Structures are given as structure tokens and as C-alpha cells.
Amino acid sequence: MMIRPVAALLGLAALLPASLFAQGAPPTAASAPTPVPAAKLPGQAASTYRISAGDMLDVYVWGDERLQRALTVLPDGTFGFPLAGTVMAATHTTNEVESELSRLLAPQYKGVAPQVTVSVKQSSGMQISVIGKVRSPGTFSPTRYVTVLDALALAGGPSEFADLGNVVILRNNGGKSSVVRAKLAGVLKGRPTDGDLAGDGIPLLLAGDTVVVP
Numbered sequence: 001m002m003i004r005p006v007a008a009l010l011g012l013a014a015l016l017p018a019s020l021f022a023q024g025a026p027p028t029a030a031s032a033p034t035p036v037p038a039a040k041l042p043g044q045a046a047s048t049y050r051i052s053a054g055d056m057l058d059v060y061v062w063g064d065e066r067l068q069r070a071l072t073v074l075p076d077g078t079f080g081f082p083l084a085g086t087v088m089a090a091t092h093t094t095n096e097v098e099s100e101l102s103r104l105l106a107p108q109y110k111g112v113a114p115q116v117t118v119s120v121k122q123s124s125g126m127q128i129s130v131i132g133k134v135r136s137p138g139t140f141s142p143t144r145y146v147t148v149l150d151a152l153a154l155a156g157g158p159s160e161f162a163d164l165g166n167v168v169i170l171r172n173n174g175g176k177s178s179v180v181r182a183k184l185a186g187v188l189k190g191r192p193t194d195g196d197l198a199g200d201g202i203p204l205l206l207a208g209d210t211v212v213v214p
Helices: 005-013 096-110 148-154
Strands: 056-061 068-072 078-081 085-088 116-122 128-133 139-140 168-173 176-180 210-211
Touching: 005 116, 068 078, 078 128, 096 116, 128 148, 148 210
Parallel strands: 128 210
Antiparallel strands: 056 068, 056 116, 078 085, 128 139, 168 176, 168 210
């Protein structure tokens, strides 16, 4: 006499959508979303920091943990990487180094070129020097980009007889030395003109620059 109710229940279960019985089932590997590397998310701002010799980098090739590396940029601005050879890093942004590494590694992979993430672990290569008529001349390692005014502040400010109208920056770019002039006389005397503040009147310093205060 209990056969009919059981049969009815089985018939009702056959009519229900199969999805109701799969809600508690774990997703399969095929349906699991593929993780997106954080450095490649749409809309992420591009890096503006330019790598210097002595900087410590973290390099990661997605999908190949064997190529995860922590390395230091050599004095000549390069670093060596497996399967890619020598890579020039100095004066380039991390995004540019990522693109170059991906290009160099592409022949080792079938199909799509590998995604590479490069990050600056320690910016120890960002060094500047201030010499001449300042209170505390020396070499400094700021953790951010600084202007020539910031550099003078790090050096304790100009001394009493400093010639503020002829402050120069010695810069080495690709093995070639150049001179960048700063317009600081009016600024440091509290009477800056529009010309002193416009353009490169107060230059931004690059790694390896030397500020000379005559």
C-alpha cells in the first residue's frame, strides 16, 4: 500500500530541474575562473618610476614559478634572466621591462607570449649627490623623486656665500655627461619670478645626478 506514494514522489523528482540538485556541488576545474594577474588589470595606472642601477627587483612569469626571481640591477644597468639573456633595465619603467622580458621569452613558449610582472622591491639605486657651498654635502638616497630644491634641503641648505644664481646639475645619461642649470636665486631669496618657476627652472633630479653649488 506504500508503493503508490513513493512512486509519485519519484515521478515528481523527475520533473524538477536538474539545477536544483546541483546547487551544492563544487565547481569543476573547467568552470573555475582563471585568475587575472594584478599587474594586468584593466585601467591600472602605468608605472612612472625609472629603474636605476642598484635597485632590487621582483620578477614573476605567470604560469611558470621556476622563473620567479629576486635580483639586483647591475652597475651597467642590466640584469641576467633565464631563457632571456641580458636585459637592460636602467632608465626604463617596470612596464617597459615587463614588455621586453615577455618579448624575449616568447620564443620559449608555444602560442601566447608569457605574462611578466616586474616590481621594484627596493629603490636603493636612487642616489643623488650635493657638493659645494652647502652645510652638509654628501650622497643621499631619497625614497622618491626630488627636485634640486629638495636636494639642497637634504644637504642642510646653502651656506652663507653660495652663488645661488649658478647652481648646476651634472647628469650622466647613457655614458654622456650633460649640464642642467637651475634658477634658484630668486626662489631662495623669496622673490621668485614666473620664469624661475616655469619649465625646468627647478629641475627634477634623476638617479646619479650631482648638484653643484658654487
